[in-house]
Amino acid sequence: MRASLLLLLPLLAACAKGPQADLQYIAEARSLAAEWALVNQQAAQGKLTDAYVTAMRTSLQQQANTAAKALTQPDSDYAREMRAIAAEPLDAAPDELRAHSDRLKTIEDQLESA
Numbered sequence: 001m002r003a004s005l006l007l008l009l010p011l012l013a014a015c016a017k018g019p020q021a022d023l024q025y026i027a028e029a030r031s032l033a034a035e036w037a038l039v040n041q042q043a044a045q046g047k048l049t050d051a052y053v054t055a056m057r058t059s060l061q062q063q064a065n066t067a068a069k070a071l072t073q074p075d076s077d078y079a080r081e082m083r084a085i086a087a088e089p090l091d092a093a094p095d096e097l098r099a100h101s102d103r104l105k106t107i108e109d110q111l112e113s114a
Helices: 003-013 021-042 050-069 077-085 094-113
Strands: none
Touching: 021 050, 021 077, 021 094, 050 077, 077 094
């Protein structure tokens, strides 16, 4: 009986709604924005091949879009920030992408300490 209850805990956690359930997506989007900024910075410095840059930018933008669509709170501040990341042009300024990442980090920290 006790083992069956322990097996239900992950299932119940997966059913959770709200900001706590969205933390994983917030962290993912924050990381994606930071990585995208680095790719764009290094691309501007001529340190990466065009093929790599194109593939990475496209992948990062798609992943950001997927994370934004997975949220349980689509009208939240973090959801708007995540949609803004996904809407950035592929060659977005690294500073702009870092600013998105920093804002999500602040939100993430607040939710984790709540």
